[in-house]
Amino acid sequence: MDAAAAHDYARKLIDEAHALTGDETVALIESHIAHNYGLLSRDPVVKAEGPWLYLKSGRKIFDGVAAYSAANLGHGHPLVREALKAFLGSHAPTVLGRFLPDPWLALFGRKVTQMTGFDKFLPANGGVEGPEAAFKLARRWAHKVKGVKGTPTILYANHCFHGRTLTVTQMFDEDEKAAREGFGPWASGFKRVEYNDLAAVEAAVDEHTAAIIVEPIQGEGGINVPDEGYLRALIELGRRENFLVIFDEVQTGWARTGELFAWQHEGPDARPDIMCIGKSVSGGYAPVSGILAKDELMSLFGPGSHGSTFGGCPISSCIAYAALHAIEEEKLVQQAQEKGEWLMERLQELAERAPRIKEVRGKGMMFGIELTKDGPDGHHFTELLLEKGAIIKDTHHWVLRFTPPIVAGKQDLEFALGCLEEVFVGQTASA
Numbered sequence: 268m269d270a271a272a273a274h275d276y277a278r279k280l281i282d283e284a285h286a287l288t289g290d291e292t293v294a295l296i297e298s299h300i301a302h303n304y305g306l307l308s309r310d311p312v313v314k315a316e317g318p319w320l321y322l323k324s325g326r327k328i329f330d331g332v333a334a335y336s337a338a339n340l341g342h343g344h345p346l347v348r349e350a351l352k353a354f355l356g357s358h359a360p361t362v363l364g365r366f367l368p369d370p371w372l373a374l375f376g377r378k379v380t381q382m383t384g385f386d387k388f389l390p391a392n393g394g395v396e397g398p399e400a401a402f403k404l405a406r407r408w409a410h411k412v413k414g415v416k417g418t419p420t421i422l423y424a425n426h427c428f429h430g431r432t433l434t435v436t437q438m439f440d441e442d443e444k445a446a447r448e449g450f451g452p453w454a455s456g457f458k459r460v461e462y463n464d465l466a467a468v469e470a471a472v473d474e475h476t477a478a479i480i481v482e483p484i485q486g487e488g489g490i491n492v493p494d495e496g497y498l499r500a501l502i503e504l505g506r507r508e509n510f511l512v513i514f515d516e517v518q519t520g521w522a523r524t525g526e527l528f529a530w531q532h533e534g535p536d537a538r539p540d541i542m543c544i545g546k547s548v549s550g551g552y553a554p555v556s557g558i559l560a561k562d563e564l565m566s567l568f569g570p571g572s573h574g575s576t577f578g579g580c581p582i583s584s585c586i587a588y589a590a591l592h593a594i595e596e597e598k599l600v601q602q603a604q605e606k607g608e609w610l611m612e613r614l615q616e617l618a619e620r621a622p623r624i625k626e627v628r629g630k631g632m633m634f635g636i637e638l639t640k641d642g643p644d645g646h647h648f649t650e651l652l653l654e655k656g657a658i659i660k661d662t663h664h665w666v667l668r669f670t671p672p673i674v675a676g677k678q679d680l681e682f683a684l685g686c687l688e689e690v691f692v693g694q695t696a697s698a
């Protein structure tokens with residue numbers, strides 16, 4: 268197909284997408300796509316810019332979830348868009364076997380290691396591939412370096428979320444039936460401990476322990492912030508007892524909590540042995556993830572030990588390279604600190620007037636609004652908030668997750684606060 272014919276053909280495809288009505292869109296999804304997600308709305312999103320989503324019906328809604336922190340830079344950040352357009356215009360290869368060198372992976376690799384302070388990066392795609400790769404690395408370290416005889420153990424925390432592959436599915440809490448039921452048997456070598464409880468980790472560690480994996484703030488589990496010093500204490504314990512510490516920063520990373528990574532709130536001594544990244548590393552443009560570690564650890568992965576066709580492919584690397592520049596240029600960490608503090612004050616103040624709000628917690632621009640249990644649950648409020656014009660979504664029934672794009676302006680955030688005000692206090696939104 269030549270370029271002119273492709274242009275006309277592509278135009279037809281775009282027109283076809285534009286012509287679909289809301290009902291047709293939903294009907295096609297329901298008949299052809301697995302029902303592993305429920306739909307919150309039947310009004311398709313047809314455009315997105317910054318913190319705003321534009322719907323087929325003509326409505327505009329505030330994205331207070333930022334695609335679970337994949338859109339920290341907002342939707343369609345212009346630097347990433349321009350880089351991507353130029354990349355495509357240059358006819359660079361979009362995918363290559365990793366046995367061929369590519370300048371975009373080279374630049375992305377240098378940038379991601381410089382920004383994070385780790386020696387080496389292993390690129391992948393979806394967020395869950397980070398924990399998966401980290402477990403392989405930890406097990407190899409346990410067998411080859413620590414000298415574990417038998418099965419190495421990896422500890423994980425109550426209420427954690429590390430993704431949906433078979434290995435991590437067992438990590439859901441026992442009562443999370445939709446997530447767990449019918450998927451056993453589970454992989455051996457994993458053991459649950461209480462989150463934010465150092466003594467529980469100490470009690471669980473033995474000569475078989477390879478690693479512990481922890482989210483520095485639990486996202487899906489309800490925005491659970493551990494006590495100050497917990498992360499640093501885990502690192503100290505790991506050094507003392509000879510096991511690795513893996514921090515899963517897939518959701519908390521890239522400025523979300525007011526530091527580039529959430530462990531940095533506890534200073535340089537809280538640096539993990541392995542860090543998992545994902546989501547906003549690509550500015551929300553593509554599935555990009557991976558793990559970072561010191562050279563001596565990452566060198567346990569030699570050729571043939573791990574890989575992925577699209578992990579670190581040129582188009583993903585170009586997108587991520589541009590997104591990392593955007594994170595710096597936007598001073599995203601500073602924005603998250605400033606707006607986060609302001610938002611926390613406003614949310615706390617609102618909570619005092621809202622009988623159904625039990626607590627507001629979080630760090631930076633990662634908030635959990637916990638509800639009292641004497642009325643409808645979080646899903647009900649998510650629906651009411653959507654009617655008002657904002658997506659602020661329930662997790663674990665009784666917590667609303669509010670993680671807006673960090674680039675959202677104060678006026679945009681005022682709109683979201685107004686929606687919360689109307690729903691929880693019943694007055695007219697101030698925006």
Ligand SMILES: Cc1ncc(COP(=O)(O)O)c(C=O)c1O
Pocket residue numbers: 335393394395396428429430431482486487515516517518519545546
């Ligand atoms: C902490 C954490 N780890 C891993 C994942 C999995 O990422 P993905 O859904 O891209 O596989 C998520 C997703 O929300 C997450 O929050």
